[in-house]
Amino acid sequence: MKPLEVKKLTVEYMMYRGWVEVVSNADLEINERDEILAIVGESGCGKTTLGLTIAGLLPSNARVVHGYVKVFGKDVNSGSAKVAMIFQDALTSLNPLLTVGDQIAEIYIHHFAMSKKEAFEEAMKRLAEVGLQASFINKYPHELSGGQRQRVLIAMVIALRPELIVADEPTTALDVTTQAKVLNLLKSIVKGKGIPMVYITHDLALVAHIADKIAVMYAGQVVEYREKLALFKDPLHLYTQALLSSLPRVDVELSELRTIRGEPPVPGNFPKGCRFSPRCPKAFSRCFVEEPRIKNVGNGYVRCHLYE
């Protein structure tokens, strides 16, 4: 049973003008228990929505139009799949009126029928696991730093004993050193406990550190899905290439950073044909008319007319 199977997933949101497609025909999978799949893309590409769908946390103004998400063979909406999610803004994601201990212990009280005493003891163990002192158990979220809050969220996620973890840009708001610590913590959880993870981010450089497989998203579609090394060595999709080339590099002299001209399209206003075509340096006539289909490449695929 695959830890994660996303097949032809299409998700819509209700906006002013009606239902708008935000994720289109996403195909993804995780094959090993200690694997990290990274989803990379700019803001607005649909990666957070995809993450929410995998976690089964779509709000009421969103709906899955077709496709499915299965975690260890179980549909995420059935309620039997155990997926935990780490959110980007740790401050607002914690209840300001409850202590850290309360918020971790309630998981044990609720799901594992522990007494308050036992639950708090377990909570302290979780705090230790994420590198926080036991004294944090009585602190309130506003008393912690950004990195500490993020670790509390991680402790909560561990306490849930999930089958899969979705992490949505957990380190974006943190400084570089804290970023590294949190990243390493997450990696150790995956490898150490054997819990697969979907890691969502816009930072391709960061992904190089922890991902095993990478899915590049653009305008609601997965445009490239490869193993990490393969992607970095030989990026196929023009968007992936552009992302990579816009990364600052120490070894190459550049007078200015290369950016991709144009703006990503807004849901509801996707261009005809290939959605990247307006910004693609190698686009040709077919690109503006026909949507490219998936072309398998090794263990992954790419969505581009150049390779069909």
Added chain:
Amino acid sequence: MAKNIFQYIFYRILQSIFSIFSAIVIVFILSRVLPGNPAVAILGPKATQENIERVTREWGLDKSYLEQFMIYISRLLRGDLGDSYIMGYSVSRLIAERLPASFELVIVAFIISLVLGISLGILAARKHETKVDLILTSLSVLSFSFPALLLGVLLLLFFGISLGLPVGGRIDPKYSIRIYTGFILLDTLLNGNLSAFLDAFMRIIPPALTLAIPLAGLLLKLSRNSVLEVMTQDFVRTAKMKKLSEKVIMYRHVLRNALLPIITIAGLYFAVLVTGDIVVETIFAWPGLGRLIWEAVTLRDYMVIQGSVLVVSIIYIAVNAVVDILYLYIDPRIRG
């Protein structure tokens, strides 16, 4: 701004003292702005030469305003609000006698409105955008618009005439009850007199409802809006992610955060209750402070009017201060 909680409490109390002082000054100024001889105004029909001289001496009415104010304050600090020649008792005594009745009424009304308003507000929030929500929201605007003048009359007619229940006054005079607390509902129970309790209960319901319904409407709207806002916040999503039960999410996470800000405007509620209370007590012949004010106005008893206004103001200022300080303890964000 204050750096720690004790500093804040100190400043807050200081602020209250300033407010109380302001109230005293205003009441004093008003008492001396009366046209003609203040002594004559105070005495009303009892304005004999002898009484005028006595009052003038008592309050120093022949002296400068500053001296008069000093006398006024010094008497106030001793708890002496003056004497009502018209009604024949000291003002402090009159007020002290009537206060428990008003307290009881206001507290019962407040409890009813809290329970009614908040529970319906939560319901409206959960059934957001459905017919139930629409009905409840309309009800809240409607009930908030009910002036005590209409609602009181309606309930008086309904309970008194249509249902034939006893209305008016706190209890049938035929019962003799020993007073322990001043709260008739409690005292009747403490006396073991169940029929007296029921009688008192039936009499307190119509006036309490008249006060409670507008306030409940307001609370409905406030709690509904607060709950809706909190429901969209991130930590509620976290609670859903933790797959906690609906009940736990609602009570532990949503309500706790939603109802907290509603406490802060307790002062507003008090003001709303006070405004309605005088009319309600008059309509239902409820022997409280509100009715005393009405009697005093009818008799042109300025001493009682001013004393009552002052006492109510002090209570109002105190309630506001207590709520503000209490809030500090409840909200951990400020405590730290």
Added chain:
Amino acid sequence: MAKAFRELLMVKRVIYGIAILTLLTALSLYVILFSPFEYDQISYNVRLPPLTRSDTTWPYIFGTDNLGRDVFTRTFYAFILDVSCGLAIVTLSGLVGLVIGLISGYLGGFVDLILMRLMDIVISIPGFMLAIAIAAVLGSNIVNAILAVVIVTIPIYARLVRSVVLSVKESLFVLAAKEAGLSDVRIVTRHILPHAIPIFITQATMELSNAIIYIAALSFIGLGAQEPTPEWGLMISMARRYIREAWWPALFPGLVMFLTVLSFNLIGDGLRDYLDPKKRLSFRVLG
């Protein structure tokens, strides 16, 4: 502006409110023009129940009171009176409060301190209580009652306007206007005032219903309108004494008063919701 107005009218509550108000106003004008009874016309037909025939072209639609006066006629004369009082109160206290708020907020410093302290002093006493104290001292007539309520409600507007001024004072276009050398008065009226107006109007509309309630309550306890003036609070107060014999003189004025207050509350409520972060998005940011 016109577009905003049209959008506002789409809020159902506002429409209901305006509808009720229009209906009542029309009724009142009709009564004043065509009623065969004077508002102070005493007769021997005391305490007649509603819809009793009279020897004029109209029945006693709401019945008669203790002095044989037509309650229907009096109720709608009272509508004109009470609403006018409410408008007077809101206009007076609103304008004074507006000016105080503008000055206090814009000038800041010592002026702000003094003015706000003054406002604090006024609100140290609960509104209704202060109104009673002032009205009792000034004398029992309706003008004094209006004055009392005006004094009590000025701080509401002053604080509201002041907070708007404070929030706008440091914004770019105000600073730019200052750089350009515009006079203070110009800056305040042209650039700051427009921001305060919407909130001010919303508050004023809600305060209108409060003002009417205050006047009625003051008259009810004897401090406002005096006999034979047709005023709701006064009418109810008089009727209360014989309510067991005749409920209609106490009920109908209150009913019409309720409808009036309701309509203003609906309009104000609709206004407030309209001005709020419009059409709040429950849509999550895409990522």
